[in-house]
Amino acid sequence: MHDHFNAEIVTKTIENKQDAVDYLTWTFLYRRMTQNPNYYNLQGVSHRHLSDHLSELVEQTLSDLEQSKCISIEDEMDVAPLNLGMIAAYYYINYTTIELFSMSLNAKTKVRGLIEIISNAAEYESIPIRHREDNLLRQLAQKVPHKLTNPKFNDPHVKTNLLLQAHLSRMQLSAELQSDTEEILSKAIRLIQACVDVLSSNGWLSPALAAMELAQMVTQAMWSKDSYLKQLPHFTSEHIKRCTDKGVESVFDIMEMEDEDRTELLQLSDNQVADVARFCNRYPNIELSYEVAEKESLRSGGAVVVLVQLEREEEVTGPVIAPLFPQKREEGWWVVIGDAKSNSLISIKRLTLQQKAKVKLDFVAPATGTHNYTLYFMSDAYMGCDQEYKFSVDVKEAESDSDSD
Secondary structure, eight states: OHHHHHHHTTTTTTOOOHHHHHHHTTTTHHHHHHOGGGTTTOOOOSSSHHHHHHHHHHHHHHHHHHTSSSSSETTTEEEEEOHHHHHHHHOOOOOHHHEEEHHHTTTTTHHHHHHHHHTSSSTTTTTOOOOTTHHHHHHHHHHHSSOOOOOOOTTTHHHHHHHHHHHHHTOOOOOHHHHHHHHHHHHEEEEEHHHHHHHHHHBBBBHHHHHHHHHHHHHOOOTSSSSSGGSSSTTTTHHHHHHHHHOOOHHHHHHHHHHHHHHHHHHHOEEEEEEHHHHHHOOOOOEEEEETTGGOOBTTTSSSEEEEEEESSSSOOOOOOOOOOOOOOOOEEEEEEEGGGGTTEEEEEEEEOSSEHHHHEEOOOOEEEEEEEEEEEEESSSEEEEEEEEEEEBBBBBOHHHHOO
16 A cells, blocks of 8 residues: 555655545445455444545555655645655655665665665565475575575575575576575566665765666676676686686677687587677677766856767667576666765766667766766676766856856
């Protein structure tokens, strides 16, 4: 009920408490109340009984949403969506999850913390714990890179954390645990994207970039320290070692090799080579150019506008190639301006990119002087194709009234 109300408040279908009561009268719940009053602890089914019960239900639900900072209630009657409520509605996320994200994420959160916070989402409360499964999970806890402190192996959130880490480490799992992992992964990307939104709303740069990298890691089933070549189909650790010994370290290096050198190095069958070629053709190779508009006349307190142009080199676009991710997904991108020195995220846009795109980012010009920024272009699906550019702006004093006369 909370999440339905939140979504309707975001779309402005519900703008006050009376709207919320009216909304409930159109639901199946209302029909059930009249048919089965005992189940809902109703004393009777007169109009008065129903009306009181609905009002109480609305009061409680809206109060919970207000507590979790998803909505605001004004004059004890009118309701309006807040930033967290909008993020929850956009990504179909439980209101308690977005409250958890808001309270747990901070300016210092790293990948390890992100995995823990996402695993604690209400969405994972229903992950089953089967009879005698705690022994399997205990073994898994010994193998994963980020050890848990005093884990309870009958807790679905602990299980989620272990299975997410096992996925990133590409561990072999039983069929049942594999099926649980698929269920976990089906929700993971939108939970990560919601974390990015919460972090960027707070202006925290490094954890937002870490969350973007986590989206890539989860999609490609690897850790950020792993070789980017691990994304390529049929590439074993043996293939990767042969490549790195030859100084071939990125997907672009593989693309640039002569055919015969590549064939000799990889020693794959024709069908496997075709899969590698398909991945390389789909792998994003994007030309980025940018300019700061009216760079010479920036004034403190005015707007700094950065125009970014993006153009895809390859003609082929389509769903992300990620053999170990259970769902079909389209690639998305973030363009971010940040000040790495102060860990500040200053401007962000999310986009999907077919062939070309233009993106306009803006922010308020800071105090007078020279300021250094970084422009980040981040994928949410592939590793090794992010780009970053350093630029600086010279800000002059704000115009006084006498200047403009």
